[in-house]
Amino acid sequence: MDAPREQYWAALSRGDRAGALQAVKQLHQQGRTHLEIIDEVLVPAHERAAGLWLAGEWTAERQRTATSINEGLVHWLCSFAPPPPSDRPLVVVATVEREELPALVLAEGLGAAGYRTAFAGGGAAADDLLRQVLTRRPRALLVSAGRTSSLARLKPLLGHLRATGIPVVAGGAAFGGDPQRATAVGATAYADSVRDVLTLLEQLPRRLPTRTPEPPSPADLEAAWLTDFRHEITPYVLRALAARHPAARRPRWWAELEDHVDHVLGCLAASLVTGDETIMVEVREWLTRVLDARGVGPGLVAEVWELLAVPLRGHPLARAHLAGSAAPRSATDGGQTDGLTTV
Incomplete structure (x- = not known):
């Protein structure tokens, strides 16, 4: 595992998509599952790249390239996952930001647990997301936010979604581990991990009482x-x-x-x-x-x-x-x- 992981990091560091793909293919051929590769290779590499940018050792452009490679390979790996049964509950997973990796990882974790998932791509327009939720009528909407600066855009959107009665679970680094931030922008609940999300999906009612959005303060x-x-x-x-x-x-x-x-x-x-x-x-x-x-x-x-x-x-x-x-x-x-x- 260590050699392909280092091979992957070396390719990612130089922005080599083909080399990164080759390292992931090697792990896949060795019998590692798509979730194992994501959790043990791609996510740590993503966090390492973010740390190097924060420390001033990488430029923002270099980090964006690494993120793009990571996200593309998560999509590729997920194509090997068997689809959940068609009668399983549907969950819509969305992110209000262009960076999709945390939301993609969440969606795959739910898929592995047997939920059908629909992924709303990074930076999805609020109207499009609301339309998708109203059309699909999912068990819940899961919103991932990595940047605190995106929270203000969430509040009016989640206010409209709460009016439909569909539960909304929010999570991600933007909330700083504080459930109050999530509920303040209109989420039904906050989740810190895939395990938390799974627990909430078992506990939350299928539909909440509809509530008219409150006038802005x-x-x-x-x-x-x-x-x-x-x-x-x-x-x-x-x-x-x-x-x-x-x-x-x-x-x-x-x-x-x-x-x-x-x-x-x-x-x-x-x-x-x-x-x-x-x-x-x-x-x-x-x-x-x-x-x-x-x-x-x-x-x-x-x-x-x-x-x-x-x-x-x-x-x-x-x-x-x-x-x-x-x-x-x-x-x-x-x-x-x-x-x-x-x-």
């Missing part, structure tokens, strides 16, 4: 505004940062900064819809860690927070959540930010 309205205008706020922050830091001093990771700022805005919307201000503390710590691994002092994070506050005038709840996560400046730094320390 002031926090929901501010979150919706953030979601609608992220595409304008993010470029504003990037332009302001670029004006402060001349092009000659910008490091190679600068191109990733747009996604980081957009992620912070999404997390701000998520903190509003869940009422969980620790989300902003967590994303500030995350961004600090990402930039620190790339040799950047904490001053750039402070600049991002300062610039984000400007377009939030007139949105007091968003400003309060943002300000609540701002780290106090040291009395010894004279109030100055560190800026970029690498080129």
Whole structure:
């Protein structure tokens, strides 16, 4: 097992799809099941690649290539799984993000347990997902979310789904292991693993009492505004940062900064819809860690927070959540930010 696993990692590291496929084929020919290969090779490789990006050793493009290879091979491996009986309950598995791997692994785990699954691809439009659920009338909808910044988009969708009475189970890294985040965005329950999902599918009623979606709260309205205008706020922050830091001093990771700022805005919307201000503390710590691994002092994070506050005038709840996560400046730094320390 070790040799093919290392062969797979070596191929993945250099973005070699053919080499990765050959390693997986070798494991399959040795008698390893598709779930064993996914759990013991592909998932650990996915987590290893994510860790290398976080540590600044891989670029975002290199990690995306590895993710694409992993997802393609999960699809290929799953084609060998025998279909569950046609009379078994149907479960729709969806993700609101482009990255599909966690949701694919969940779907295969349910299939191995005897459930029929329908997979709604990454980034499925809300209307399409709602239409699919209403048409198929599944036992439940399982929603996987890996990025906390996607939670605000879930709340209106899950509100409409709850009105159908179909149970919704949510899980993934976006919830930080906190069931309250899941129920705050409208999920019936939270699951931390495939085993948890299987237990819930046995326990939850087949249909819940239908409930009319509640009108949006002031926090929901501010979150919706953030979601609608992220595409304008993010470029504003990037332009302001670029004006402060001349092009000659910008490091190679600068191109990733747009996604980081957009992620912070999404997390701000998520903190509003869940009422969980620790989300902003967590994303500030995350961004600090990402930039620190790339040799950047904490001053750039402070600049991002300062610039984000400007377009939030007139949105007091968003400003309060943002300000609540701002780290106090040291009395010894004279109030100055560190800026970029690498080129």
